[in-house]
Amino acid sequence: MPDRLTPEQRHKNMSSIHSRNTKPEILVRQYLWSHGYRYRLNSKKLPGKPDIVLAKYKTCIFINGCFWHGHDGCRYYTVPKSNTEFWVNKVARNRQRDGQVRQKLEIMGWHCITIWECELKKEKRKQTLESLLDMLSRFYFKGMGISIYEIQEDDICFMVAEDSNTQYDS
Numbered sequence: 490m491p492d493r494l495t496p497e498q499r500h501k502n503m504s505s506i507h508s509r510n511t512k513p514e515i516l517v518r519q520y521l522w523s524h525g526y527r528y529r530l531n532s533k534k535l536p537g538k539p540d541i542v543l544a545k546y547k548t549c550i551f552i553n554g555c556f557w558h559g560h561d562g563c564r565y566y567t568v569p570k571s572n573t574e575f576w577v578n579k580v581a582r583n584r585q586r587d588g589q590v591r592q593k594l595e596i597m598g599w600h601c602i603t604i605w606e607c608e609l610k611k612e613k614r615k616q617t618l619e620s621l622l623d624m625l626s627r628f629y630f631k632g633m634g635i636s637i638y639e640i641q642e643d644d645i646c647f648m649v650a651e652d653s654n655t656q657y658d659s
Protein backbone atom coordinates (compact mmCIF):
# COMPACT_ATOMS: atom_id res chain seq x y z
CA MET A 490 0.00 0.00 0.00
CA PRO A 491 1.56 3.32 -0.95
CA ASP A 492 2.13 5.80 1.85
CA ARG A 493 0.58 8.64 -0.11
CA LEU A 494 -2.78 8.14 1.57
CA THR A 495 -4.23 10.72 3.91
CA PRO A 496 -5.05 9.46 7.42
CA GLU A 497 -8.75 9.43 6.45
CA GLN A 498 -8.09 7.32 3.37
CA ARG A 499 -5.90 4.98 5.34
CA HIS A 500 -8.54 4.61 8.01
CA LYS A 501 -11.08 3.80 5.33
CA ASN A 502 -8.73 1.20 3.87
CA MET A 503 -8.07 -0.39 7.23
CA SER A 504 -11.71 -0.64 8.15
CA SER A 505 -12.71 -2.08 4.81
CA ILE A 506 -10.09 -4.80 5.21
CA HIS A 507 -11.88 -6.03 8.30
CA SER A 508 -15.39 -5.97 6.96
CA ARG A 509 -17.16 -9.06 5.70
CA ASN A 510 -18.28 -9.40 2.11
CA THR A 511 -15.26 -7.61 0.77
CA LYS A 512 -15.02 -7.60 -2.98
CA PRO A 513 -12.25 -10.22 -3.36
CA GLU A 514 -14.23 -12.57 -1.15
CA ILE A 515 -17.36 -12.14 -3.26
CA LEU A 516 -15.32 -12.78 -6.38
CA VAL A 517 -14.10 -16.15 -5.11
CA ARG A 518 -17.54 -17.10 -3.85
CA GLN A 519 -19.23 -16.29 -7.12
CA TYR A 520 -16.64 -18.26 -9.04
CA LEU A 521 -17.02 -21.33 -6.83
CA TRP A 522 -20.81 -21.07 -6.89
CA SER A 523 -20.94 -20.83 -10.67
CA HIS A 524 -18.79 -23.96 -10.85
CA GLY A 525 -21.20 -25.91 -8.68
CA TYR A 526 -19.38 -25.66 -5.38
CA ARG A 527 -21.44 -25.10 -2.26
CA TYR A 528 -19.92 -23.67 0.87
CA ARG A 529 -20.37 -22.06 4.24
CA LEU A 530 -19.15 -18.63 5.15
CA ASN A 531 -17.22 -17.53 8.22
CA SER A 532 -17.93 -20.76 10.07
CA LYS A 533 -17.72 -19.90 13.76
CA LYS A 534 -17.19 -23.56 14.62
CA LEU A 535 -13.71 -23.53 13.11
CA PRO A 536 -10.59 -21.75 14.34
CA GLY A 537 -10.06 -18.38 12.69
CA LYS A 538 -13.58 -18.26 11.21
CA PRO A 539 -12.44 -19.17 7.68
CA ASP A 540 -13.92 -16.97 4.95
CA ILE A 541 -15.14 -19.94 2.92
CA VAL A 542 -15.57 -23.52 4.13
CA LEU A 543 -16.04 -26.41 1.71
CA ALA A 544 -16.88 -29.30 4.01
CA LYS A 545 -17.01 -31.88 1.23
CA TYR A 546 -13.45 -31.03 0.31
CA LYS A 547 -12.37 -30.63 3.94
CA THR A 548 -11.02 -27.26 2.85
CA CYS A 549 -10.94 -23.78 4.36
CA ILE A 550 -10.22 -20.79 2.20
CA PHE A 551 -8.84 -17.57 3.59
CA ILE A 552 -8.89 -14.48 1.44
CA ASN A 553 -6.23 -12.23 2.85
CA GLY A 554 -5.71 -8.53 2.38
CA CYS A 555 -2.06 -8.05 1.46
CA PHE A 556 -1.45 -5.19 3.88
CA TRP A 557 -3.35 -6.47 6.86
CA HIS A 558 -1.89 -9.97 6.72
CA GLY A 559 1.57 -8.86 5.62
CA HIS A 560 2.00 -10.50 2.22
CA ASP A 561 5.75 -11.09 1.88
CA GLY A 562 7.39 -9.33 -1.04
CA CYS A 563 4.08 -7.94 -2.26
CA ARG A 564 3.89 -4.40 -3.55
CA TYR A 565 0.63 -3.91 -1.68
CA TYR A 566 2.37 -4.53 1.60
CA THR A 567 4.32 -1.36 2.30
CA VAL A 568 4.86 -0.38 5.90
CA PRO A 569 3.46 3.12 6.51
CA LYS A 570 6.09 5.76 7.20
CA SER A 571 4.13 7.16 10.10
CA ASN A 572 3.36 5.02 13.13
CA THR A 573 5.73 2.47 11.65
CA GLU A 574 6.31 0.48 14.80
CA PHE A 575 2.61 0.19 15.50
CA TRP A 576 1.88 -1.19 12.03
CA VAL A 577 4.86 -3.53 12.01
CA ASN A 578 3.75 -5.03 15.32
CA LYS A 579 0.13 -5.17 14.28
CA VAL A 580 0.88 -7.01 11.05
CA ALA A 581 3.35 -9.33 12.82
CA ARG A 582 0.62 -10.31 15.29
CA ASN A 583 -1.83 -10.94 12.48
CA ARG A 584 0.67 -13.13 10.71
CA GLN A 585 1.40 -15.06 13.86
CA ARG A 586 -2.32 -15.62 14.43
CA ASP A 587 -2.79 -16.70 10.80
CA GLY A 588 -0.06 -19.30 11.28
CA GLN A 589 -1.59 -20.61 14.50
CA VAL A 590 -5.06 -20.86 12.97
CA ARG A 591 -3.69 -22.75 10.00
CA GLN A 592 -1.82 -25.14 12.23
CA LYS A 593 -4.93 -25.86 14.31
CA LEU A 594 -7.02 -26.49 11.22
CA GLU A 595 -4.42 -28.79 9.72
CA ILE A 596 -4.26 -30.80 12.93
CA MET A 597 -8.05 -31.13 12.69
CA GLY A 598 -7.58 -32.55 9.21
CA TRP A 599 -8.56 -29.49 7.17
CA HIS A 600 -6.76 -28.28 4.10
CA CYS A 601 -6.10 -24.55 4.16
CA ILE A 602 -5.86 -22.38 1.09
CA THR A 603 -4.81 -18.76 1.33
CA ILE A 604 -5.70 -16.49 -1.54
CA TRP A 605 -4.03 -13.09 -1.45
CA GLU A 606 -5.95 -10.08 -2.61
CA CYS A 607 -3.26 -9.23 -5.16
CA GLU A 608 -3.77 -12.67 -6.74
CA LEU A 609 -7.31 -11.63 -7.55
CA LYS A 610 -6.34 -8.51 -9.48
CA LYS A 611 -7.53 -8.66 -13.04
CA GLU A 612 -4.26 -9.85 -14.57
CA LYS A 613 -3.85 -12.81 -12.20
CA ARG A 614 -7.46 -13.63 -11.39
CA LYS A 615 -8.13 -16.33 -13.98
CA GLN A 616 -4.98 -18.25 -13.12
CA THR A 617 -5.63 -17.99 -9.38
CA LEU A 618 -9.20 -19.22 -9.62
CA GLU A 619 -8.34 -22.06 -11.98
CA SER A 620 -5.59 -23.30 -9.72
CA LEU A 621 -8.03 -23.10 -6.81
CA LEU A 622 -10.35 -25.55 -8.58
CA ASP A 623 -7.37 -27.75 -9.36
CA MET A 624 -6.37 -27.86 -5.69
CA LEU A 625 -9.94 -28.62 -4.64
CA SER A 626 -10.22 -31.61 -6.93
CA ARG A 627 -6.90 -32.93 -5.65
CA PHE A 628 -8.10 -32.60 -2.05
CA TYR A 629 -11.35 -34.31 -3.00
CA PHE A 630 -9.63 -37.33 -4.50
CA LYS A 631 -7.20 -37.44 -1.61
CA GLY A 632 -10.17 -37.49 0.79
CA MET A 633 -11.53 -40.51 -1.04
CA GLY A 634 -8.18 -42.22 -0.73
CA ILE A 635 -7.58 -42.09 -4.46
CA SER A 636 -4.36 -40.79 -5.88
CA ILE A 637 -5.11 -38.64 -8.87
CA TYR A 638 -2.30 -40.37 -10.73
CA GLU A 639 -3.88 -43.80 -10.37
CA ILE A 640 -6.99 -43.06 -12.35
CA GLN A 641 -7.52 -42.59 -16.04
CA GLU A 642 -8.07 -39.15 -17.39
CA ASP A 643 -11.54 -40.14 -18.63
CA ASP A 644 -12.54 -41.07 -15.11
CA ILE A 645 -11.45 -37.72 -13.78
CA CYS A 646 -13.54 -35.88 -16.36
CA PHE A 647 -16.53 -38.02 -15.55
CA MET A 648 -16.20 -37.61 -11.81
CA VAL A 649 -15.60 -33.89 -11.94
CA ALA A 650 -18.53 -33.40 -14.31
CA GLU A 651 -20.80 -35.42 -12.10
CA ASP A 652 -19.63 -33.62 -9.03
CA SER A 653 -20.36 -30.19 -10.40
CA ASN A 654 -23.99 -31.17 -10.96
CA THR A 655 -24.48 -32.59 -7.51
CA GLN A 656 -26.26 -30.38 -5.04
CA TYR A 657 -25.12 -30.79 -1.51
CA ASP A 658 -25.02 -28.96 1.75
CA SER A 659 -21.58 -28.36 3.03
Ligand SMILES: [Zn+2]
Binds near residue numbers: 608
Ligand atom coordinates in the same frame (compact mmCIF):
# COMPACT_ATOMS: atom_id res chain seq x y z
ZN1 LIG B 1 -0.14 -9.45 -2.20
